[in-house]
Amino acid sequence: MRIGILGAGxxxxxLAPQWIRAGHExxxxxxxxxxxxELAERIGARVGTLREAAEFGEVVLLxxxxxxxxxTLAEAGAAEGTLAGKTVIDCGNAVLLDGYTQVTWDGRSMAEELARLAPGSRVVKAFNLSHADVWALTPPAFDGRPLTVPFAGAEEGKADARRLIADLGAEPLDVGDLxxxxxxxxxxxxVIRLLFAGAHPHSVFTYLSPDRGDAPAPA
Ligand SMILES: NC(=O)c1ccc[n+]([C@@H]2O[C@H](COP(=O)([O-])OP(=O)(O)OC[C@H]3O[C@@H](n4cnc5c(N)ncnc54)[C@H](OP(=O)(O)O)[C@@H]3O)[C@@H](O)[C@H]2O)c1
Incomplete structure (x- = not known):
């Protein structure tokens, strides 16, 4: 499928090279x-403006x-509907590193604020619980077992989220709604606090599904 990415960090x-390898544009x-x-050329992706990325993607990663x-959403034209009807995957974390306090929007998460600012979009949060070095693993597996990736958000966006998690060679785990x-x-x-304290990125909360198969979702 066509994936538009907002952000070049x-x-x-x-994540982008994983999806390119899996056959996505x-x-x-x-x-x-x-x-x-520079990043796009290095990894074999296309490049454009934030708005072009929003318009290009059938699925968009923020x-x-x-x-x-x-x-970013303003420049991508979210208020004008560029993300409407699309799955928007949010990997972001909202934390003030000075004191490790959570940033919220009147108590709402970053993903909830994204959903408010991008009317009609199907926001799913995923990939926020492991370090970028883990997402770059091909595949992200530990002790020969695939990483389990918890995700939550809009029901209509979950099939796309599952697919993009599975395309990494990881296992999706639905943990609820937005x-x-x-x-x-x-x-x-x-996780971030442990990483900043010096923990190895591969060692922090690298969730593994039980040997018996799919990890159970919370009741
Ligand atoms: N790195 C990790 O291990 C990791 C793991 C899980 C989740 N996350 C989360 O994923 C998100 C992206 O992380 P990253 O590591 O890719 O970050 P990054 O390397 O610092 O890149 C961040 C991107 O955000 C843009 N940006 C930063 N401040 C901005 C502002 N004020 N206005 C508009 N754009 C801004 C940057 O623009 P420029 O290109 O102009 O610099 C850049 O494209 C963050 O929310 C982070 O918390 C990161």
């Missing part, structure tokens, strides 16, 4: 055109810092 660098749009172009949520993204974002703060 480390998460894009880790990827267009990267970035705030800083030169940076997006991969920006939380400070960039509003300006309201549950608040917990995914809070949980990531623990």
């Amino acid at each position: 480390r998460m894009t660098e880790a 990827v267009l990267i749009g970035g705030r800083t055109p030169g940076k997006a172009k 991969a920006v810092l939380h400070e960039g949520l509003e300006p 309201s549950q993204t608040r917990h995914l974002e809070a949980m990531a703060i623990i």
Whole structure:
């Protein structure tokens, strides 16, 4: 499928090549055109503006810092409907590193705020709980077992999220609706704190499904 990516940082660098390898077409749009172009050329993706990435994608990945949520969506034309009817995967985390406190939007998560700012979109949060170095693994597997990737969000976007997680060679785990993204974002703060304390990216919360098969979803 066609994947538009908003943001040209480390998460894009880790995830986009995986999806290109899986046969998807990827267009990267970035705030800083030169940076997006350099990355796109290096990994064999197309490049464009943020708006072009939003329009190109059947599925769109938002991969920006939380400070960039509003300006990125504005430049991508979200208010004018460029993301309407599309699955938008949000890998972002909203944390102030000074003190490890969560950033919210009147108590709402980044993913919920994204859904508000991009009317008609189907927002799913995924990929926020592991370091970019984990997403760059081909496949992300530990002890020979695939990483389990929790995701939450709009029901209509979940099939796309499952597919893109599976395309990495990882196992999708549905943990709920958009309201549950608040917990995914809070949980990531623990991960980030451990990483900043020096833990190896491959060692922190690398969820594995039980040997018997699919990990059970929470009741
Ligand atoms: N890195 C990880 O291990 C990791 C893991 C899980 C989740 N995440 C989350 O995924 C998201 C992307 O992370 P990343 O590591 O790819 O970050 P990054 O390498 O720092 O890249 C961030 C992207 O956001 C853009 N950006 C930053 N501030 C902005 C602003 N104020 N306005 C508009 N755009 C802005 C940057 O634009 P420029 O291109 O102009 O710099 C860049 O394209 C973040 O929310 C992060 O918390 C990261």
